[in-house]
Amino acid sequence: MSQKVHNFSAGPGILPDEVIQQAAQAVLNFNGTGLSLLEMSHRSKEYVAVMDEARAIVKRLMGLGDDYSVIYVGGGASLQFAMVPFNLLTADNYAAYTSTGVWAKKAVKEAKMMGKVQVVASSEDKNFSYIPKDYVVPADADYFHCTSNNTIYGTQMKSFPSSPVPLVCDMSSDIFSRVIDFSKFDLIYAGAQKNMGPAGTTMVVVKNSILGKSGRTIPSMLDYNIHIEGESMYNTPPVFPVYCVLLTLQWVEKMGGIAAMEKRNNAKAELLYNEIDRNTMFAGTAAKEDRSYMNVCFVMQDESKEEAFSKALKEANISGLKGHRSVGGFRASIYNAMPIESVQVLVDVMKQFEQIHA
Amino acid sequence: MSQKVHNFSAGPGILPDEVIQQAAQAVLNFNGTGLSLLEMSHRSKEYVAVMDEARAIVKRLMGLGDDYSVIYVGGGASLQFAMVPFNLLTADNYAAYTSTGVWAKKAVKEAKMMGKVQVVASSEDKNFSYIPKDYVVPADADYFHCTSNNTIYGTQMKSFPSSPVPLVCDMSSDIFSRVIDFSKFDLIYAGAQKNMGPAGTTMVVVKNSILGKSGRTIPSMLDYNIHIEGESMYNTPPVFPVYCVLLTLQWVEKMGGIAAMEKRNNAKAELLYNEIDRNTMFAGTAAKEDRSYMNVCFVMQDESKEEAFSKALKEANISGLKGHRSVGGFRASIYNAMPIESVQVLVDVMKQFEQIHA
Numbered sequence: 001m002s003q004k005v006h007n008f009s010a011g012p013g014i015l016p017d018e019v020i021q022q023a024a025q026a027v028l029n030f031n032g033t034g035l036s037l038l039e040m041s042h043r044s045k046e047y048v049a050v051m052d053e054a055r056a057i058v059k060r061l062m063g064l065g066d067d068y069s070v071i072y073v074g075g076g077a078s079l080q081f082a083m084v085p086f087n088l089l090t091a092d093n094y095a096a097y098t099s100t101g102v103w104a105k106k107a108v109k110e111a112k113m114m115g116k117v118q119v120v121a122s123s124e125d126k127n128f129s130y131i132p133k134d135y136v137v138p139a140d141a142d143y144f145h146c147t148s149n150n151t152i153y154g155t156q157m158k159s160f161p162s163s164p165v166p167l168v169c170d171m172s173s174d175i176f177s178r179v180i181d182f183s184k185f186d187l188i189y190a191g192a193q194k195n196m197g198p199a200g201t202t203m204v205v206v207k208n209s210i211l212g213k214s215g216r217t218i219p220s221m222l223d224y225n226i227h228i229e230g231e232s233m234y235n236t237p238p239v240f241p242v243y244c245v246l247l248t249l250q251w252v253e254k255m256g257g258i259a260a261m262e263k264r265n266n267a268k269a270e271l272l273y274n275e276i277d278r279n280t281m282f283a284g285t286a287a288k289e290d291r292s293y294m295n296v297c298f299v300m301q302d303e304s305k306e307e308a309f310s311k312a313l314k315e316a317n318i319s320g321l322k323g324h325r326s327v328g329g330f331r332a333s334i335y336n337a338m339p340i341e342s343v344q345v346l347v348d349v350m351k352q353f354e355q356i357h358a
Numbered sequence: 359m360s361q362k363v364h365n366f367s368a369g370p371g372i373l374p375d376e377v378i379q380q381a382a383q384a385v386l387n388f389n390g391t392g393l394s395l396l397e398m399s400h401r402s403k404e405y406v407a408v409m410d411e412a413r414a415i416v417k418r419l420m421g422l423g424d425d426y427s428v429i430y431v432g433g434g435a436s437l438q439f440a441m442v443p444f445n446l447l448t449a450d451n452y453a454a455y456t457s458t459g460v461w462a463k464k465a466v467k468e469a470k471m472m473g474k475v476q477v478v479a480s481s482e483d484k485n486f487s488y489i490p491k492d493y494v495v496p497a498d499a500d501y502f503h504c505t506s507n508n509t510i511y512g513t514q515m516k517s518f519p520s521s522p523v524p525l526v527c528d529m530s531s532d533i534f535s536r537v538i539d540f541s542k543f544d545l546i547y548a549g550a551q552k553n554m555g556p557a558g559t560t561m562v563v564v565k566n567s568i569l570g571k572s573g574r575t576i577p578s579m580l581d582y583n584i585h586i587e588g589e590s591m592y593n594t595p596p597v598f599p600v601y602c603v604l605l606t607l608q609w610v611e612k613m614g615g616i617a618a619m620e621k622r623n624n625a626k627a628e629l630l631y632n633e634i635d636r637n638t639m640f641a642g643t644a645a646k647e648d649r650s651y652m653n654v655c656f657v658m659q660d661e662s663k664e665e666a667f668s669k670a671l672k673e674a675n676i677s678g679l680k681g682h683r684s685v686g687g688f689r690a691s692i693y694n695a696m697p698i699e700s701v702q703v704l705v706d707v708m709k710q711f712e713q714i715h716a
Contacts, residue, residue, distance in 0.1 A: 004392070005391070005392035005393055007393055007397055009397065009398065009399045010399070011399070011594065012396065012397055012398060012399060012400060012594065012597060013397060014397050015394065015396055015397045020385060020386065020394045020396060020397070021386075023385050023394075023396060024382045024383075024385040024386045025382075027378060027381050027382040027385055028378065028379075028382045033363070034362070034363035034675070035363055035365055035677065036373065036378045036381075038370065038373055038378060038381060038555075038556035038602060039365055039367065039370055039371060039372050039373045039378070039556070040367065040370060041367045041368070041369070041370060041678060042370060042557065073432075073433070074431075074432030074433040074434065074437070074558065074559075074596065075431070075432040075433045075437070075579055076432065076579075076593045076594055077593075078578065078579050078592070078593040079432070079433070079577075079579045081577075081578075081579070082577035082578070082579055082580070106578075109578075110577055110578060113575050113577060113578075114575075114577075191594065193594055193597075197396075198396035198397070198597060198598055199400065199594045199595065199596055199597040199598070200432065200558045200559070200596035200597065200598060200599055201432075201558070217471050217472075219437075219439075219440035219468055219471060219472075220436065220439075220440070220464075220467075220468060220471075221433055221434075221436050221437045221439070221440055222440070234436070235434045235435075235436040236369065236370065236434050236549065236551055236557045237557065238432065238557055238558035238596060238599065239370060239551075239556060239557040239558065240556055240557070240558060240598060240599070241558055241596065241598070241599075244396060317392070319392075319393065320399060
């Protein structure tokens with residue numbers, strides 16, 4: 001049995017080994033300055049270079065131009081649930097939302113606190129186990145908000161509707177995992193702690209032209225334009241989390257960019273879903289065509305064997321596989337940094353478990 | 359010449375060596391779990407214990423009881439400038455503020471965006487070089503807001519006015535630096551990155567009884583009660599920054615608590631101010647009775663010698679001494695973690711500079 005822990009945590013999630021090594025080094029002595037990155041001014045030329053590159057690399061990976069801005073803010077994606085309507089929802093109109101999981105519902109709830117919202121598609125009728133498809137984005141809404149990947153229920157939008165209004169997407173749990181035409185989107189946000197870094201910062205990519213139109217008085221820290229004007233340093237940013245994001249995205253770029261990530265992720269997801277479908281002891285919980293390639297949710301055909309399976313996972317040094325309480329069972333989060341070897345270890349445990357217990 | 363860098367940065371500021379070592383270890387392998395703290399679930403029992411203790415140690419150090427709650431949020435103290443009025447300022451009344459520096463002014467500006475504000479004391483007439491004293495906190499305000507230490511101008515409130523209304527204080531740059539009767543305050547907040555940790559989280563200590571009265575619709579992430587109910591885990595917290603805060607506060611406790619910090623800080627500040635007053639080449643910028651024991655601002659009597667002095671500082675491995683652009687000159691930030699030995703190195707450089715250049 002390997003000593004290595006196979007980290008299937010849903011978030012904060014696995015990071016590349018080399019990112020962790022570089023991050024630890026920066027805590028001790030950042031770039032040979034003799035100072036820890038934890039105690040350095042964010043206005044130092046060394047850190048300004050980090051922030052500039054952390055913003056630039058996002059546009060490079062996404063293939064976006066100067067009509068977009070990238071900022072890093074604190075507060076998590078949950079703060080974006082409020083920032084989006086503050087910046088985009090006018091007092092006399094409404095926003096269109098999809099409701100496809102716990103986080104999507106929270107986004108709806110926050111927007112409703114600030115104005116009118118129309119939920120144009122929901123999968124709540126079947127415990128969010130699928131992605132709604134037959135809906136039209138209304139042309140008179142201020143914007144349309146969707147969630148690309150539902151971490152808790154293990155569903156993922158395989159395509160995005162064409163939107164006559166600004167397209168806003170919470171990509172927290174599958175950002176940079178697959179090739180997408182990012183230029184179709186007007187605002188993308190992602191909490192870093194799933195697929196692009198540690199907890200403590202949220203990336204926002206926004207098309208400049210959609211801002212400044214909500215007519216609201218926006219607290220400065222919630223105003224995208226203020227963060228953009230301040231080059232993501234209006235106030236002290238989350239220095240270390242942003243640096244770790246940069247390291248992670250540099251790793252993505254070095255590995256071959258988003259296309260290479262997609263290839264890795266497809267191989268991992270297919271390996272695991274094939275086993276779930278083949279193995280008589282397990283069943284996937286999400287509709288097959290909507291299965292997430294980031295968060296793989298499954299249950300046991302015989303729930304009474306869950307404890308034994310959990311024990312087998314632990315013996316194989318597999319960590320973080322417990323399903324969210326609202327779905328039960330198991331959830332394997334196989335983010336970008338997860339090596340296929342760890343997925344193979346999980347698949348082997350499932351096979352062995354079937355041989356012993358079936 | 360020592361290889362050690364003497365870190366006088368105004369923020370993010372110096373942290374204890376042992377905190378940096380422990381933080382780096384946690385990045386590599388947290389508490390022997392085999393996982394980096396950067397990739398661990400915040401719901402893991404190991405991290406829940408971190409958050410619980412990070413909240414408990416604040417009350418222990420401050421001598422506060424169950425009538426107060428402690429939370430850690432993202433967004434910096436700048437987000438508190440908006441959260442305070444959201445939670446405390448009613449639509450039909452006003453709040454009383456002091457205006458004693460750049461950050462205090464920003465707090466005023468954000469509150470004015472949300473309602474009525476009365477600035478009851480200001481030192482803007484003399485470039486914020488002193489602390490206003492002869493004012494009365496109005497008894498009919500919703501709350502009174504002050505800034506205990508003005509990082510940029512190097513002034514510090516040596517005492518706090520008695521307040522007939524909830525007393526709110528931004529203590530970002532001198533939190534845990536001196537003995538204060540914290541029970542006189544109803545809400546204290548502090549960005550971690552000056553005296554209690556790295557950038558990325560802000561601590562809020564609040565008396566529970568003042569909350570829930572503003573009558574406003576508060577976005578969830580800006581609602582103190584929601585963070586309190588979620589035990590500071592309503593959403594994914596800034597995991598690593600909060601852990602570093604815990605390490606720093608454990609160091610404070612081990613060193614003897616706030617009283618021991620005050621003793622250290624008095625010795626450092628007196629050493630440096632005595633030299634500024636004695637040395638013919640330098641002059642302090644703040645009113646003597648209001649001098650900050652955290653941020654020591656001074657200028658050269660002969661401005662043309664600034665470059666030569668900067669060179670001497672660099673040769674002595676002294677970092678972060680450049681004054682803020684709105685004051686000019688120099689600023690030595692001597693937070694809790696700064697050893698008196700580093701202050702002595704600075705004083706020695708000042709003495710030598712006088713011998714050579716006077």
